[in-house]
Amino acid sequence: MEKKNAEIVIIEDEEDILELLEYHLAKEGYDVTGFLSTENVERFMEEESPALLIVDRNLPGVEGSEFVASMREIGYDTPVIFLTAKDKDSELEEGFKRGGDDYLTKPFNTKELLLRIEALLRRSGVKQSEKLRYRDIILDNQARELYVDKKKVDLTNLEYKLLYTFVKNSHQTLQRDFLRDEVWGDDSDHFHDKTINVAINRLKKKIDPSGEKGYFVPIWGVGYKLG
Amino acid sequence: MEKKNAEIVIIEDEEDILELLEYHLAKEGYDVTGFLSTENVERFMEEESPALLIVDRNLPGVEGSEFVASMREIGYDTPVIFLTAKDKDSELEEGFKRGGDDYLTKPFNTKELLLRIEALLRRSGVKQSEKLRYRDIILDNQARELYVDKKKVDLTNLEYKLLYTFVKNSHQTLQRDFLRDEVWGDDSDHFHDKTINVAINRLKKKIDPSGEKGYFVPIWGVGYKLG
DNA sequence: TGCTTTCGTAACAATTTTGTAATCAATTTG
DNA sequence: CAAATTGATTACAAAATTGTTACGAAAGCA
Numbered sequence: 001m002e003k004k005n006a007e008i009v010i011i012e013d014e015e016d017i018l019e020l021l022e023y024h025l026a027k028e029g030y031d032v033t034g035f036l037s038t039e040n041v042e043r044f045m046e047e048e049s050p051a052l053l054i055v056d057r058n059l060p061g062v063e064g065s066e067f068v069a070s071m072r073e074i075g076y077d078t079p080v081i082f083l084t085a086k087d088k089d090s091e092l093e094e095g096f097k098r099g100g101d102d103y104l105t106k107p108f109n110t111k112e113l114l115l116r117i118e119a120l121l122r123r124s125g126v127k128q129s130e131k132l133r134y135r136d137i138i139l140d141n142q143a144r145e146l147y148v149d150k151k152k153v154d155l156t157n158l159e160y161k162l163l164y165t166f167v168k169n170s171h172q173t174l175q176r177d178f179l180r181d182e183v184w185g186d187d188s189d190h191f192h193d194k195t196i197n198v199a200i201n202r203l204k205k206k207i208d209p210s211g212e213k214g215y216f217v218p219i220w221g222v223g224y225k226l227g
Numbered sequence: 228m229e230k231k232n233a234e235i236v237i238i239e240d241e242e243d244i245l246e247l248l249e250y251h252l253a254k255e256g257y258d259v260t261g262f263l264s265t266e267n268v269e270r271f272m273e274e275e276s277p278a279l280l281i282v283d284r285n286l287p288g289v290e291g292s293e294f295v296a297s298m299r300e301i302g303y304d305t306p307v308i309f310l311t312a313k314d315k316d317s318e319l320e321e322g323f324k325r326g327g328d329d330y331l332t333k334p335f336n337t338k339e340l341l342l343r344i345e346a347l348l349r350r351s352g353v354k355q356s357e358k359l360r361y362r363d364i365i366l367d368n369q370a371r372e373l374y375v376d377k378k379k380v381d382l383t384n385l386e387y388k389l390l391y392t393f394v395k396n397s398h399q400t401l402q403r404d405f406l407r408d409e410v411w412g413d414d415s416d417h418f419h420d421k422t423i424n425v426a427i428n429r430l431k432k433k434i435d436p437s438g439e440k441g442y443f444v445p446i447w448g449v450g451y452k453l454g
Numbered sequence: 455t456g457c458t459t460t461c462g463t464a465a466c467a468a469t470t471t472t473g474t475a476a477t478c479a480a481t482t483t484g
Numbered sequence: 485c486a487a488a489t490t491g492a493t494t495a496c497a498a499a500a501t502t503g504t505t506a507c508g509a510a511a512g513c514a
Contacts, residue, residue: 157448
């Protein structure tokens with residue numbers, strides 16, 4: 001239930017339905033962004049390139065399937081699931097013709113929607129990036145990016161490797177020797193005593209400037225552990 | 228009608244439904260083969276590799292979804308649409324979990340089935356959209372052309388391959404080694420340190436002369452990523 | 455052949471990262 | 485409690501990495 005994190009966009013003008021959908025999909029582990037109209041969606045797609053669109057047909061302003069057709073025209077191939085209150089043949093046909101991949105009629109079964117999402121993502125070949133988590137820390141190892149409390153934080157390579165080592169071994173106390181081997185790979189004798197301290201200090205400042213979260217707990221005379 | 232002639236296999240034990248389906252699909256131009264049970268289907272698939280399976284869940288002998296699951300296990304990725312008389316949540320879930328792509332409950336609308344077939348063939352079709360995009364960059368891989376902000380930009384072969392590699396892996400950090408393999412294909416030891424830097428530098432100047440867009444973000448000690 | 459384009463190499467500049475050292479603070483030990 | 489040991493913090497400079505520019509060899513083209 002935790003390793004889905006594909007990015008999904010929902011366009012739905014009825015706020016309570018939108019909220020409900022966001023809740024259910026987020027619970028499944030998807031990374032959901034909701035919109036009340038098609039406005040701003042194109043810009044968002046440029047920036048984020050989501051894996052799937054869930055689009056209400058009946059939107060204010062631009063009609064849902066029109067929006068999808070226009071996205072298709074400018075080259076987007078993102079999978080689309082349409083939602084609709086209506087159930088007319090002509091509507092259905094229009095939805096598919098304009099580039100929809102699936103179609104659900106309201107009121108729909110949430111379980112079914114989730115299954116259809118999964119099937120469509122599988123068929124369209126979405127690669128799930130593996131992410132490591134610890135508390136509010138998310139390490140995306142493919143993008144080599146760190147998010148703390150949903151906010152992106154830039155790290156240097158050394159800092160990244162260091163944090164990665166801790167998160168990967170989050171249940172253990174990491175001894176100084178182990179960290180030296182794992183992060184620095186330095187077998188020379190010229191490894192300064194305080195190098196690790198300084199590195200951890202810098203890392204702490206970046207991921208928790210106020211110092212209130214206490215990610216790193218020093219184990220006196222041994223090393224550190226996450227806490 | 229048109230010339231669709233994709234090969235479709237239908238497995239359905241109720242003969243009149245099977246005939247009806249065969250009739251409608253053939254009329255649309257598909258090349259249809261019907262089976263009354265899962266028997267012999269595997270051998271047929273080996274010989275013909277159809278583009279789509281339409282499978283009744285409720286078959287004599289082997290259950291439809293079981294058959295699909297076993298096909299998936301031995302490596303077949305053919306798209307599947309399940310048909311069923313039942314409408315239970317658990318059935319639905321089982322169907323998708325075992326590798327179904329779509330699910331229709333009898334009695335179904337023929338028009339809808341045809342539309343869903345088309346959508347599924349489109350999505351699973353080998354011919355993917357030949358356009359890759361990232362922000363305001365569009366790579367038309369068929370024409371081997373680049374558009375930045377709707378304006379055409381000429382690239383050299385090397386530059387194109389480089390940019391293509393980045394856009395294709397737009398949410399990953401690309402390590403220098405990976406770029407060397409992917410773009411230069413050079414496994415020699417004589418690969419100069421700065422070759423990548425200079426190539427990226429040239430590419431940057433072409434697609435973003437003013438340097439304000441910051442397409443390429445160096446990841447210190449690792450490589451680059453799009454940003 | 456002669457012209458043009460492409461692209462690797464080299465040199466140097468600019469930038470970022472990271473180790474070191476010095477000092478201060480905290481913890482343990484006797 | 486005092487001494488000793490270890491960790492935290494800070495500032496600085498060396499080291500490592502990337503950016504930029506120019507040159508010329510190689511490849512493509514007329």
